Amino acid sequence: xxxxxxxxxxxxxxxxxxxxxxxxxxxxxxxxxxxxxxxxxxxxxxxxxxxxxxxxxxxxxxxxxxxxxxxxxxxxxxxxxxxxxxxxxxxxxxxxxxxxxxxxxxxxxxxxxxxxxxxxxxxxxxxxxxxxxxxxxxxxxxxxxxxxxxxxxxxxxxxxxxxxxxxxxxxxxxxxxxxxxxxxxxxxxxxxxxxxxxxxxxxxxxxxxxxxxxxxxxxxxxxxxxxxxxxxxxxxxxxxxxxxxxxxxxxxxxxxxxxxxxxxxxxxxxxxxxxxxxxxxxxxxxxxxxxxxxxxxxxxxxxxxxxxxxxxxxxxxxxxxxxxxxxxxx
Numbered sequence: 001x002x003x004x005x006x007x008x009x010x011x012x013x014x015x016x017x018x019x020x021x022x023x024x025x026x027x028x029x030x031x032x033x034x035x036x037x038x039x040x041x042x043x044x045x046x047x048x049x050x051x052x053x054x055x056x057x058x059x060x061x062x063x064x065x066x067x068x069x070x071x072x073x074x075x076x077x078x079x080x081x082x083x084x085x086x087x088x089x090x091x092x093x094x095x096x097x098x099x100x101x102x103x104x105x106x107x108x109x110x111x112x113x114x115x116x117x118x119x120x121x122x123x124x125x126x127x128x129x130x131x132x133x134x135x136x137x138x139x140x141x142x143x144x145x146x147x148x149x150x151x152x153x154x155x156x157x158x159x160x161x162x163x164x165x166x167x168x169x170x171x172x173x174x175x176x177x178x179x180x181x182x183x184x185x186x187x188x189x190x191x192x193x194x195x196x197x198x199x200x201x202x203x204x205x206x207x208x209x210x211x212x213x214x215x216x217x218x219x220x221x222x223x224x225x226x227x228x229x230x231x232x233x234x235x236x237x238x239x240x241x242x243x244x245x246x247x248x249x250x251x252x253x254x255x256x257x258x259x260x261x262x263x264x265x266x267x268x269x270x271x272x273x274x275x276x277x278x279x280x281x282x283x284x285x286x287x288x289x290x291x292x293x294x295x296x297x298x299x300x301x302x303x304x305x306x307x308x309x310x311x312x313x314x315x316x317x318x319x320x321x322x323x324x325x326x327x328x329x330x
Contacts, residue, residue: 023111024085027094030109030116031080035098038067038077051115058119059186070123075101132234134251138258139226143219146266153216160212161220161269162228164204169229172197187297194292195285202285205269206278214273215266215318222262230258253300260307264288267314280317287313 030049037045043060050058070077083095083106094109110118147153175196179189201221209217268284271277287310295303 023092023094023114024082026111026114026116027096027109028082031096031098031107034107035077035080037063038070041067049116050119051112051117054117054119056184061186066121066123070100070105070121073123074103074105080107129234130251131254132230134255135226135230135258138255138260139222139262142222142259142262142266146215146219146263150215153219154213155216157213157216158220158223160208161217161222161265162224163220164208164217165221165224165229168201168204169225172200175200190293190296191289194289194296197292198285198288201265202268202281202288205265206272206281209269209272210276212273214269214271217273218266218269219262221265221269222258226258226262253304256304257300257307260304260311264307264310264314267311267318271314271317274318283313283317284310 026049030046033045033049037043041064043063046063047055047060078099078101081097081099083097085092085094087093090113092111094111096107096109097104098107105124106122108118108120108122109116110120143153175193176189178196179192183189183192205214205218205221208214264284264287268280271280271284287306291303291306291310293303294306
């Protein structure tokens with residue numbers, strides 16, 4: 001009879017091992033494909049292991065983004081090690097450590113009723129100032145180019161526009177959170193976020209440009225976004241909060257983005273200041289929305305092409321191109 005508690009305890013432990021053993025085996029199989037998928041950029045290797053809901057959240061586009069970020073900061077993945085597991089109800093969480101060429105990072109898998117429903121990567125960025133410098137140079141080139149070709153900007157309105165950029169940086173990130181909570185489709189999220197962002201930015205520019213030098217205000221908005229916020233974001237994410245945010249990818253896209261959007265902000269605000277025409281507001285909201293949506297869905301190059309069209313539209317709306325043509329005719 002004394003052996004009964006020992007037998008009961010053994011059965012409990014055995015049943016626990018049987019419950020947790022299957023997710024661990026499935027987790028190990030997934031991690032093998034996970035490493036291969038990241039090294040070969042082949043999303044199809046891990047797709048069959050995920051639940052339907054997870055495949056929508058951890059989509060191929062998101063896989064490409066997180067893979068590029070991981071490979072840029074850690075190099076090729078080498079191996080994995082099972083760390084441990086925990087369970088709560090019908091949820092089992094497995095923790096792994098992935099070893100890469102430049103370090104290691106944790107991966108957490110969540111299984112519910114035997115299905116893989118969650119993946120979390122504990123990756124962090126190494127400080128990479130190249131993109132930040134590229135943004136600063138792009139915004140300053142726009143400022144210098146307009147200074148030479150057009151006129152000297154108003155310093156008070158330049159400072160005011162930079163302050164608006166800092167204020168808007170507090171509000172605009174919430175749009176992405178709202179879109180994430182309200183919509184399931186990634187495309188619809190991008191459209192809602194882009195529209196709300198463009199509506200806010202252009203609405204603020206239109207309102208304040210009516211009584212100020214809109215050209216200088218728009219330039220200040222670009223400088224605030226691509227100089228002040230670029231520096232602040234870089235310092236905060238890399239050295240204070242240590243969040244997985246970095247300026248990765250080709251730096252020329254960061255340079256062109258800062259150059260074109262700074263010019264777009266200046267020229268559209270200049271049109272608002274000169275004409276106070278609400279039709280211009282509708283036009284530039286549509287252009288900025290399209291550029292932001294295309295950047296997040298079809299690639300930076302396509303979005304910047306629409307931003308360039310916005311610059312041309314701003315030149316016409318502000319009478320810059322017409323004025324040049326008039327002077328040449330005389």
